[in-house]
Amino acid sequence: MSSPPVFALDLESLIRAKSIATAVSASDSRPKISTKDRILNATEALFITRGFDGTSLRAITTDAAVNLAAVNYHFGSKEELFALVLTRRIDALNEQRLRRLDALEAKGLDSVYGVEQIIATLFLPALALARDEAHGGADFLRLLGRAYADPAPFVRSLLAERYAATNARFKAAFARSLPDLGGEDLSMRLHFILDSVAASLAADDVRRHLSGLKVSARTNDEDDLQFLVYLAPFLAAALRAAVRQPQQIAALRALTA
Amino acid sequence: MSSPPVFALDLESLIRAKSIATAVSASDSRPKISTKDRILNATEALFITRGFDGTSLRAITTDAAVNLAAVNYHFGSKEELFALVLTRRIDALNEQRLRRLDALEAKGLDSVYGVEQIIATLFLPALALARDEAHGGADFLRLLGRAYADPAPFVRSLLAERYAATNARFKAAFARSLPDLGGEDLSMRLHFILDSVAASLAADDVRRHLSGLKVSARTNDEDDLQFLVYLAPFLAAALRAAVRQPQQIAALRALTA
DNA sequence: TAGAAAATCAAACAATCGTTTGAATCAATC
DNA sequence: GATTGATTCAAACGATTGTTTGATTTTCTA
Secondary structure (H helix, E strand, C coil), X not given: CCHHHHHHHHHHHHHHCCCCCCCCCCCCCCCCCCHHHHHHHHHHHHHHHHCCCCCCHHHHHHHCCCCCCHHHHHHCCHHHHHHHHHHHHHHHHHHHHHHHHHXXXXXXXXXXXXXXXXXXXXXXXXXXXXXXXXXXXXXXXXXXXXXXXXXXXXXXXXXXXXXXXXXXXXXXXXXXXXXXXXXXXXXXXXXXXXXXXXXXXXXXXXXXXXXXXXXXXXXXXXXXHHHHHHHHHHXXXXXXXXXXXXXXXXXXXXXXX | CCCHHHHHHHHHHHHHCCCCCCCCCCCCCCCCCCHHHHHHHHHHHHHHHHCCCCCCXXXXXXXXXXCCCHHHHHHCCHHHHHHHHHHHHHHHHHHHHHHHHHHHHHHCCCCXXXXXXXXXXXXXXXXXXXXXXXXXXXXXXXXXXXXXHCCCHHHHHHHHHHXXXXXXXXXXXXXXXXXXXXXXXXXXXXXXXXXHHHHHHHCHHHHHHHHHHHCCCCXXXXXXXXXXXXXXXXXXXXXXXXXXXXXXXXXXXXXXC
């Protein structure tokens, strides 16, 4: 590589904005990102917007400024690559969720706002990871949402396998704080909430709204708190809502008649 | 439901639920489904499980028992085919939603349960179409959910165009029934609810739970009512939840500290 | 510094993609 | 019953897919 081509490469990296993937001149002291990491980052970014089927290996290797064969050399196959992209995020999330749930149950739940606390335990790790640039930063939430909705069978089976244990733990925790809610009702509402949060976090305008909230925060903890203050009551009210109220039924019956 | 051969066909139609695409014997008097409709039905079924990028024209024409070239002959292109599959469902849904909203506003909303009534107005047309086999039957809800989550740019832009007007009308209706909720808060919660309902309805276990509820119903209206009694209070409670309660904030602050 | 291992490369692989072609077949009209 | 238009068909189009190859370069080790 001589000097003019290096210049051209640097320009292209500026245009592409995200992956600072491209090579730096020999005199530059900045640490060069490895080929594997450049591929992982480019894959993650493309998966977020285009999904598994919509992302080709050539699009990945082009964005990562890497040879096409590098994917199969370093990761084996397209599926193995995407599995690594997804698990490195999801596993970290679920580990922190379970750790926080352990701590919460050891300390004992608030008698009144226990449901809000469990909800917070579900969301605080996601918010923390979304602030950590090493875990994808703001794109972390979009990755979660897209993965949850991706139609590719490979993605769906991978998620089911990775979420099963964590979901069971949280369902049990909610059940203890919502004794009046039947197991069937709880299952449905919980599933509804998990689905919906994933979908909402992935949606553009919700995330824009959240980043608007963040501006006024002074610290990261205050930041997360504002988010929870916004979301937890909303979700807790939904979970706590009484089922089959006579007056409500009457108001609705007037519509279907 | 009379002679044995008809019985067998009825059974299969129950199992396959959707595309009766396959050929019938020449002596059968049943009207043969046209090539165009067989393609549309097969496309819808495949889109539900595999999305736009994951569905090939060859998979469609194989399931529809139709020549590969028939798609381009009858619909022009893959995108035009999918656009027709999506719009024939979504447009019918939004028309009925707006018609019901007109009727509700003309009659005047319930002073206490107005929010539940608007929510019901959002869901009753979806439930009615989900019961109408001519509009896709039970798969109609899955189609909505999958379309909402599909990553293909073509699908996303098509949905944005088709939903815009209806969403604006309903947001205005909610705003009148939730005067205490700021426009920003309403936007976020409403978007959250629409996203989540679409995601939940598309999820397998929620639909299974709903069909379990249906068994005990005697009529279709009673059927829809049970669904609403289940869902409307849940969503209305979420929309009505008070924002930024001091005690709630305190309970959450204990976690982030 | 010589040699071995790891990594990158251009090029091609077979398979599949959406689309097109032109002949064969069907259905309806005169 | 012949003719015309609509439809279906097998076959192939060029482009793109994931993957592999074998030579070349880079990196590390002895």
